[in-house]
Amino acid sequence: MVTVPASTLAHYSRFSRFNSPYPAHDEGRAIDLYPDSNRGLSPVAGEVLDTRTVSAPPRPYAAAEDHLILLDTGDHVARILHVDPAVGAGDHVDVGDPLGEMVRSGFFAPWVDNHVHLGFRPPDANPHRAAGSLPIETPVDVHATDWDGTGVVREAGETSVHLDAPAHPSPGTWAGLAGAPGVALDGGCPHYGGGGVRPPLDGPVTVAGERVGVAAGECVTWEDITVVANGRPITGLSLFLARDVLGTKLVCPDHDFTVGDRVSVAVRRER
Template identity: 50%
Template sequence: MPGAPTDGEPVEEAVRIPPGVIERYRRFSRFNSPYPAHDRGRAVDLYPGDGVGRSPVAGVVRDVRTVGCPDRSYAAAEDHLIVVDLTDDWCARAGAPPGTAARILHVIPEVSPGDRVAVGDALGPTTRSGFFGQWVADHVHLGFRPPDADPLRASGSLPVRADVPVEPVEWDGTGPVVERGPTHVVVAGPRRAKSGPDFAALASDEGAPLDGGLTHYAGGGTFAAPDPTGEAARHDRAADGACVSLFGTTVGTRIERPGEPEVGRVEWAPVDVRANGERVVGLSLFADRGERFGVKVVCPDREFAVGESVTLDVVPSDDPIRLGVG
């Protein structure tokens, strides 16, 4: 089966981001990006909310690089890569092999090679990178490379798992617009459970918290839901090929390959997202700490006024919107 290891080939273990790291950020996502590392659950985006790119890892800065970005009128012409050699203690907490390196993007570096950084240290301000869409908020991209890999290359990152529970929020798809940007609006969802975990995400019809660009990016995923007996994260062990649905329509299938780490991948089905009956680009989904859950609707060609009522639905499509890289 594709993705399964051959005899004698080691199985990659997922790097587990400790709860104390994730909880320093306003929101996070593993799949809300068109880039291959996110599509395969091998990176996480951490949204600080205050414009400061704080370190999610502890270690010593190995390298700092500046790279050119795709030309976007709303974005900077350059992006930046910070490579950090992780401490053995951080690796042990995350289940990563000693010698693992972290790759951090979208932060203007105020650190240099040789600097020692701890979790929560300011690395520099976040930057509006041309590598993500105009509706995407500033964030810190985090990935990991094994000890024998070149950390400057974009491919070859380790699988990533976020071990924090995310409350699945059920919603009927109707609510008022509470925020408007140049290419998106946020539609208010229901209030969250007061006794629930810190983070919440839109629930599928099956009760799984959803992650990713539905369905403008080819791949999405699910978060770990709270364990029914407590607040611990419980990763959904749905079978490969199991259907994922939203608002009564199948929107994707689970991808769980034998021999691969469980990362909650979903391959989106060919569907369209509609707002008040007209097609929009899609839904930008992530785990959020807000008291009232909101859904970001990507709609560069539609205008909705703040306070206007919007009803979302999903329908099968012969020509679904898919946004590529670049």
């Protein structure tokens, strides 16, 4: 188990361990960190071991290449992705130091915001491989925030919209959408294979009063559901833990929402 401490998370506005379709995030073994700017801030201190450019899936909206930065933290090897490195082998960096500009590559779905991906490998393992990454823990308190499924569009993009609700209960602390009393959800519901909860839970989780899945420890299996917004099916909900601004992100390519629209979200169980 590798700890990403509160002092590190404070450099970022949002984080997620489960909001990804990639196996590196299975069981929360990687974390995506979202800065307020496009600078890729280092989430670890250590010596740069290597940087490598890798080909990404071709997407019309994304860069054709991504980058891997490997750092020796003393106890583990940290694997950092989605940053065009301005550092090289032998450089020392501290937590919060800029590593380079973030890259929006073909590994990103069109609704995914720029972020720093972080995982850890044992020092005796092949650091270039993601499989076998170590479990990650984030020892911060999280407010589980209730939501009735309604809100007003505060930001509208091509493939997603952000609602203003639920409001963050205590800006400067961490909060997420409640899936059960005292339990916050993390992940892409239901468009990615699974999600997560914090703290751990064994039992059902809900969104806007409707059951969406079942938690076993930290991991959630989504059930056969469809999320609808104003009566129309959408891809799903993008769920994070946020420090200052919460709200809800709706993943909805080809939507026709505009800023100021009132939206009602519901969950439809498929039978």
